[in-house]
Amino acid sequence: MNEHPFEPEYPVDSLTAGVAGGELSGESSIVMEATTLDGVVAKKRLGPLFWICVGWLALNVLGAIFANVLPLKNPYFEDYSVVNAGPGWHHVFGTDDLGRDIFSRVVYGARVSIAAGLGSMVIGFAVGMPLGMLAAYRRGRFDGVTTTVMYVLLAFPAIIATIGVLSFWTPRNLIKIIIVIGIASIPLVYRVVRAATLAVASKDYVLAAKVQGATDRRILMKELLPNIAPVAVSFLVIGIATVITLEGALAFLGLSVNAPTPSWGNMINESRTDLAQNPWLALFPALAMCLFLLCLNFIGDRLRSHYDVAEVKL
Amino acid sequence: MSNADQPLLSVRDLEVTFGTRRRPLSAVAGVSFDIYPGETLGLVGESGCGKSTTGKALMRIIEPTSGQIVLEGTDVTTQTGRALRQARTKMQMIFQDPISSLNPRRRVKDIVAEPFDCWKSVRGPERDALVSDLLNKVGIDPEVYGDRYARQFSGGQCQRISIARSLAMRPSLLICDEMVSALDVSVQAQILNLLEDLKVEYGLTLLFIAHDLAVVRNVSDRVAVMYLGTICEIGPADALYSAPAHPYTKFLLGAALEADPDSPARDDVLQGEPPSPLDPPSGCRFRTRCPYATEKCVAEAPASREVAPGHQVACHYPLTVTTKGPASDD
Amino acid sequence: MSEPLLVVRDLCTTFATPTGRLRAVDGVSFDLGANETLGIVGESGSGKTVLSRTIMGLQPRTNVEVSGSVRLGGFEVVGASETAKRSIWGTEVAMVFQDPMTSLNPVVRIGNQITESLRVRLGMSRAEAKARAIELLELVGIPSAAERFRAYPGQLSGGMRQRVVIAIALSCSPSLLLADEPTTGLDVTIQAQILNLLDELKQRLAMSVILVTHDLGVVATRTSRIVVMYAGRVVETGTTRDVFYDHRMPYTRALLESSPKVSNPSHTRLAAIAGRPPNLTELGAGCAFAPRCAYASDRCRAERPELTAAGDGHTYACWHPLAPRGAPS
Numbered sequence: 014m015n016e017h018p019f020e021p022e023y024p025v026d027s028l029t030a031g032v033a034g035g036e037l038s039g040e041s042s043i044v045m046e047a048t049t050l051d052g053v054v055a056k057k058r059l060g061p062l063f064w065i066c067v068g069w070l071a072l073n074v075l076g077a078i079f080a081n082v083l084p085l086k087n088p089y090f091e092d093y094s095v096v097n098a099g100p101g102w103h104h105v106f107g108t109d110d111l112g113r114d115i116f117s118r119v120v121y122g123a124r125v126s127i128a129a130g131l132g133s134m135v136i137g138f139a140v141g142m143p144l145g146m147l148a149a150y151r152r153g154r155f156d157g158v159t160t161t162v163m164y165v166l167l168a169f170p171a172i173i174a175t176i177g178v179l180s181f182w183t184p185r186n187l188i189k190i191i192i193v194i195g196i197a198s199i200p201l202v203y204r205v206v207r208a209a210t211l212a213v214a215s216k217d218y219v220l221a222a223k224v225q226g227a228t229d230r231r232i233l234m235k236e237l238l239p240n241i242a243p244v245a246v247s248f249l250v251i252g253i254a255t256v257i258t259l260e261g262a263l264a265f266l267g268l269s270v271n272a273p274t275p276s277w278g279n280m281i282n283e284s285r286t287d288l289a290q291n292p293w294l295a296l297f298p299a300l301a302m303c304l305f306l307l308c309l310n311f312i313g314d315r316l317r318s319h320y321d322v323a324e325v326k327l
Numbered sequence: 328m329s330n331a332d333q334p335l336l337s338v339r340d341l342e343v344t345f346g347t348r349r350r351p352l353s354a355v356a357g358v359s360f361d362i363y364p365g366e367t368l369g370l371v372g373e374s375g376c377g378k379s380t381t382g383k384a385l386m387r388i389i390e391p392t393s394g395q396i397v398l399e400g401t402d403v404t405t406q407t408g409r410a411l412r413q414a415r416t417k418m419q420m421i422f423q424d425p426i427s428s429l430n431p432r433r434r435v436k437d438i439v440a441e442p443f444d445c446w447k448s449v450r451g452p453e454r455d456a457l458v459s460d461l462l463n464k465v466g467i468d469p470e471v472y473g474d475r476y477a478r479q480f481s482g483g484q485c486q487r488i489s490i491a492r493s494l495a496m497r498p499s500l501l502i503c504d505e506m507v508s509a510l511d512v513s514v515q516a517q518i519l520n521l522l523e524d525l526k527v528e529y530g531l532t533l534l535f536i537a538h539d540l541a542v543v544r545n546v547s548d549r550v551a552v553m554y555l556g557t558i559c560e561i562g563p564a565d566a567l568y569s570a571p572a573h574p575y576t577k578f579l580l581g582a583a584l585e586a587d588p589d590s591p592a593r594d595d596v597l598q599g600e601p602p603s604p605l606d607p608p609s610g611c612r613f614r615t616r617c618p619y620a621t622e623k624c625v626a627e628a629p630a631s632r633e634v635a636p637g638h639q640v641a642c643h644y645p646l647t648v649t650t651k652g653p654a655s656d657d
Numbered sequence: 658m659s660e661p662l663l664v665v666r667d668l669c670t671t672f673a674t675p676t677g678r679l680r681a682v683d684g685v686s687f688d689l690g691a692n693e694t695l696g697i698v699g700e701s702g703s704g705k706t707v708l709s710r711t712i713m714g715l716q717p718r719t720n721v722e723v724s725g726s727v728r729l730g731g732f733e734v735v736g737a738s739e740t741a742k743r744s745i746w747g748t749e750v751a752m753v754f755q756d757p758m759t760s761l762n763p764v765v766r767i768g769n770q771i772t773e774s775l776r777v778r779l780g781m782s783r784a785e786a787k788a789r790a791i792e793l794l795e796l797v798g799i800p801s802a803a804e805r806f807r808a809y810p811g812q813l814s815g816g817m818r819q820r821v822v823i824a825i826a827l828s829c830s831p832s833l834l835l836a837d838e839p840t841t842g843l844d845v846t847i848q849a850q851i852l853n854l855l856d857e858l859k860q861r862l863a864m865s866v867i868l869v870t871h872d873l874g875v876v877a878t879r880t881s882r883i884v885v886m887y888a889g890r891v892v893e894t895g896t897t898r899d900v901f902y903d904h905r906m907p908y909t910r911a912l913l914e915s916s917p918k919v920s921n922p923s924h925t926r927l928a929a930i931a932g933r934p935p936n937l938t939e940l941g942a943g944c945a946f947a948p949r950c951a952y953a954s955d956r957c958r959a960e961r962p963e964l965t966a967a968g969d970g971h972t973y974a975c976w977h978p979l980a981p982r983g984a985p986s
Contacts, residue, residue, distance in 0.1 A: 374844055519927055523926070539917075541918050545927065580919065583845055584874025587901065590878060
């Protein structure tokens with residue numbers, strides 16, 4: 014007998030072992046067999062909580078888009094007569110230490126967070142996703158080179174890079190922040206998409222499509238993409254949440270958008286100095302950010318588990 | 328059932344080697360056979376013998392390292408691009424795992440119509456009619472099940488859908504790679520019967536790859552037995568099963584578990600394990616487990632020789648019908 | 658005859674699933690004597706794996722209800738606590754699972770996997786356990802056992818791994834061995850070796866064996882009695898010859914006839930059973946096989962048939978049993 018430690022299994026033919034039975038062992042197989050396979054498969058519901066979260070997100074997004082036309086106080090107007098006022102009739106969330114209305118600043122602030130989140134994810138996916146899918150499908154040298162490059166980029170701490178670039182690339186504005194974070198997220202998206210595509214690309218139906226004469230492009234769009242979409246969407250949602258948090262962290266370092274532009278992170282940062290006197294300044298933006306992230310994460314998780322197609326082996 | 332005419336598929340000295348130059352893994356080591364129009368050739372062997380690899384190499388899913396594959400007179404061994412895609416429409420494959428053969432997120436109708444859509448050969452109502460016809464032929468009602476997603480079907484039904492899909496382009500050759508191995512006995516019988524019916528109706532030629540000897544015998548006209556990347560024996564099914572000429576075939580048949588309490592007890596069980604394809608034995612690859620091996624078997628790999636019309640064996644001492652030991656070498 | 662080793666009476670295992678209550682095992686009863694080999698045969702969904710696990714007491718802790726009785730050498734498994742069950746696992750009853758690739762821990766050397774149970778259950782010292790483990794490896798036919806002791810499962814072939822699994826199962830000398838599809842997925846020649854090994858060990862160690870499988874070929878020559886299951890219910894039991902040659906239940910015949918045989922000539926039309934195995938959450942009141950049975954009547958659909966005796970330990974559950982016939986000459 015050959016004594017090659019950790020010798021790879023015989024290729025291809027070893028697949029015949031283990032599948033020649035008919036029944037999986039383990040109690041989970043019984044649940045699978047119980048599901049009616051030609052009748053109605055009990056539709057998994059997303060749940061009311063899911064839709065509440067979607068509603069909250071929609072509210073935030075609409076508020077951010079239409080902030081100009083909403084009956085809000087001017088977020089830049091400094092009214093020294095009502096400095097550090099608590100929540101009241103005129104100023105729903107109170108005012109900050111320059112007399113600016115917190116409520117309208119929170120609504121306008123959503124723009125920065127949402128734009129940063131969406132914008133950088135768009136960049137990340139626009140570049141990372143096609144590269145990831147191609148690398149996983151083609152394999153070979155393209156995969157080897159691209160993955161190595163991406164892993165090198167991943168090894169470099171993204172936060173430090175972001176801080177570094179933003180410190181020197183002044184004057185700062187939202188576009189620059191989006192670009193920097195977007196580029197930093199490309200390797201992450203690449204890794205997730207590539208892993209998901211690898212799992213799908215080895216399935217027999219991809220092989221079957223190839224064997225029928227489908228071009229690579231057709232296979233990528235019709236066979237691979239629909240099957241990695243749930244993972245991608247889930248990661249997208251979590252990614253947006255992460256970027257929003259990142260913006261908050263950058264604001265703490267003074268690296269987010271310049272004052273007086275309101276952003277949730279900026280507002281929390283500004284509140285540090287007189288937290289004792291005016292806790293409202295920290296509370297409301299933090300609450301807004303917190304709720305937004307909570308809803309995002311919940312939606313991402315629900316989507317993932319809803320679209321997770323269980324594989325039944327017979 | 329075999330035609331004395333031109334073979335539909337002709338394979339010569341096919342070799343598939345994986346791994347690196349330092350540690351090559353020869354999965355298929357010089358396989359040659361012909362398949363004639365309208366017949367079913369069974370390809371049988373245990374795991375690691377290279378039968379699945381052979382099937383995939385024929386489809387060019389795995390690239391052959393060397394050798395020649397001629398389909399309907401055209402050499403498809405080195406074709407690429409559009410020519411290859413076109414050649415593939417004449418040769419289709421059905422895979423082992425019925426569930427993963429179908430995209431779980433597509434509807435059955437779209438899956439079966441995929442070949443038409445790829446080639447844009449038929450569209451619109453004509454395409455729908457063809458799809459419905461195919462589904463009906465495999466026993467799936469297109470009205471009821473056509474719009475369902477592939478993940479909602481059982482193993483047997485998935486295999487039927489796979490068959491329908493592979494017939495869309497009217498291939499001449501259908502390669503069945505362990506297609507019933509993952510199915511229950513009762514479902515297996517249904518699918519095998521269906522395959523026989525469709526073979527007649529569509530004029531198919533089949534290459535049936537399996538490890539189950541009983542299934543292969545029931546389905547095939549001729550059978551080829553593979554061991555560690557080489558073909559030991561190839562011949563008419565009935566002759567091969569009743570009077571095997573290669574020792575390995577004899578042991579393989581002896582080990583087959585017959586569902587009959589009165590079947591005689593076999594005391595000649597093949598001992599040992601198959602050698603690793605990373606380091607195959609010199610000469611005849613079966614010699615390490617063969618009780619009849621001699622020095623000649625160590626030194627020289629046996630060439631394929633004919634022991635009866637249409638029945639070839641790769642052995643220095645093929646078994647004759649009457650004796651159990653090595654026959655005299657000519 | 659002495660007291661049977663295993664007595665199963667009216668065993669029912671019910672799972673609570675999102676789509677309904679699933680009776681995976683529905684009123685199974687049989688006996689098993691010492692030194693006997695019993696075959697439990699059925700397709701997927703027949704409940705045979707759940708049955709073997711319930712006999713061991715290995716069913717999951719939540720969402721499962723087990724009723725009935727399983728007496729193993731006087732010990733009642735149903736309802737016993739985990740601690741109590743652990744006292745018989747390995748020492749009285751042991752199980753060999755289907756897939757040798759997943760039943761061994763890939764990161765622990767096989768020697769240690771065997772000695773683990775020897776040291777924990779039998780309290781052996783390290784040296785004693787190692788010696789015994791090497792003995793066991795030799796017993797199951799692993800060449801160069803002393804060197805193989807240090808191998809990892811990934812370095813062994815499927816057949817070798819299954820032998821190691823058998824060695825682990827036998828390490829504490831159980832009186833009953835439950836083998837759940839022990840050779841499925843293995844090569845034909847290796848299957849023959851493993852089954853011969855089980856026969857040999859059974860003789861040598863005076864064990865009883867239950868072979869759970871879907872493959873009639875496995876049980877044909879190696880069992881003395883067979884239980885045929887369908888949809889969680891026992892539809893026929895009897896000696897092996899009775900079940901193969903004198904069966905009464907149409908499902909048994911359909912199963913036998915739809916299995917392709919090596920001795921059949923080429924292009925034999927197989928007698929396929931129409932339809933598919935039933936959905937266990939939606940079983941009607943009558944016989945579970947009625948929707949697929951060629952002989953079904955209204956009574957079959959309305960009333961569930963009782964197990965009727967056909968003499969000499971042969972029972973079947975059918976309202977319209979097939980006529981008795983002798984073995985082919």
